[in-house]
Amino acid sequence: MAKILGMGNALVDIMVRIKTDEVIHDFELLKGGMKLVDEKFIQRLMDAIKHLPVEHAPGGSAANTMNGVSNLGMETGFIGKVADDPFGRIMEGDMKKNGINPLLLKGKAPTGLAVALVSPDSERTFAVNLGCAIELSPDDLTSDMFAGYDFFHIEGYLVQNHDLLSKAVLLAKENNVKVSLDLASFDVVQDNLGFLKEIITNYVDIVFANEEEAMAFTGLGPKLALHEISKTSNVSIVKIGKKGSMIKHQGQVHTIGVIEAKSIDTTGAGDLYAAGFLFGMAKGLPMEKCGQIGTLLAGKVIEVLGAKMTEGTWATIKEEVDRIVSI
Numbered sequence: 001m002a003k004i005l006g007m008g009n010a011l012v013d014i015m016v017r018i019k020t021d022e023v024i025h026d027f028e029l030l031k032g033g034m035k036l037v038d039e040k041f042i043q044r045l046m047d048a049i050k051h052l053p054v055e056h057a058p059g060g061s062a063a064n065t066m067n068g069v070s071n072l073g074m075e076t077g078f079i080g081k082v083a084d085d086p087f088g089r090i091m092e093g094d095m096k097k098n099g100i101n102p103l104l105l106k107g108k109a110p111t112g113l114a115v116a117l118v119s120p121d122s123e124r125t126f127a128v129n130l131g132c133a134i135e136l137s138p139d140d141l142t143s144d145m146f147a148g149y150d151f152f153h154i155e156g157y158l159v160q161n162h163d164l165l166s167k168a169v170l171l172a173k174e175n176n177v178k179v180s181l182d183l184a185s186f187d188v189v190q191d192n193l194g195f196l197k198e199i200i201t202n203y204v205d206i207v208f209a210n211e212e213e214a215m216a217f218t219g220l221g222p223k224l225a226l227h228e229i230s231k232t233s234n235v236s237i238v239k240i241g242k243k244g245s246m247i248k249h250q251g252q253v254h255t256i257g258v259i260e261a262k263s264i265d266t267t268g269a270g271d272l273y274a275a276g277f278l279f280g281m282a283k284g285l286p287m288e289k290c291g292q293i294g295t296l297l298a299g300k301v302i303e304v305l306g307a308k309m310t311e312g313t314w315a316t317i318k319e320e321v322d323r324i325v326s327i
Helices: 022-026 039-048 061-071 086-097 131-135 156-160 162-174 186-191 193-203 211-218 222-230 269-282 287-301 311-326
Strands: 003-007 011-017 034-036 054-059 075-082 100-106 112-118 124-129 151-155 178-182 206-210 235-239 245-249 252-256
Touching: 003 061, 003 269, 011 086, 022 039, 039 112, 039 124, 054 061, 054 086, 061 075, 061 086, 061 100, 061 151, 061 178, 061 269, 075 086, 075 131, 086 100, 112 131, 151 156, 151 162, 151 269, 156 162, 156 186, 156 193, 162 178, 162 193, 178 193, 178 269, 186 193, 186 211, 193 211, 206 211, 206 222, 206 269, 211 222, 211 235, 222 235, 222 245, 235 269, 235 287, 245 287, 252 287, 269 287, 287 311
Parallel strands: 003 075, 003 151, 011 112, 034 124, 075 100, 151 178, 178 206, 206 235
Antiparallel strands: 011 054, 112 124, 235 245, 245 252
């Protein structure tokens, strides 16, 4: 069976449902956005929400994707950097528990944290301290990390570290590994556009983008952006929210609808879509079925708080995946 390797910012998500958006305004956060903050800011924010129920879960975009793939029964690994601290141990323990091979290097700063404030309307607002996640460097990567894997999935947040990403995709290609990239954030795309276009043209086989990221990358609306991205990648996917997603491969466009879901938190929807899609690709399924599995996972994860689902939910998902595969 195929194996999938991921690389990204190793973060522990701290999720809290807020009753009003007051704390968002008090801390000058943009609702629905993501703000990079220092350790002191995170501590002040944690103090402000300490009276509310809090959930901890290992996160980070690529780590969420690997968790999804692993829970579908496929072998996975993850490259990232954590500290030798309680949150770092939570990250490593959770990965092992979920069947992910943790290629976790040790950093000097504390383990990165992402505080997710989930509003009553399910919108989530992030305050992120990357901690030692950003200490991951080209020197940390070795060819043997990639040996034996078939796919390598990178979260777009790493694009800001040009040297790291350049070495990673080079090592992947030297090991005949297909490269998948999730563009992750429209502002990251805007700030690194030239570098992104070069990397995608020369190394990337699969590109995931939402409407905003596709617009930032091409300057075009979803349909035209899909065609533009497909000129430089083998498989292009543009996710269009409640309208579903579009996939282009070998000149053919597949439009995938959404499943009925009661959304309480959209955290991880894109990450889990990528998990389902890559699982399908690794099994050699047609593009339409890859998209359907991605849509299934995305639809299920938005019904829970955070990006992690229970064993019972995964059992239901796997039954549905088996049905999709067998049709």
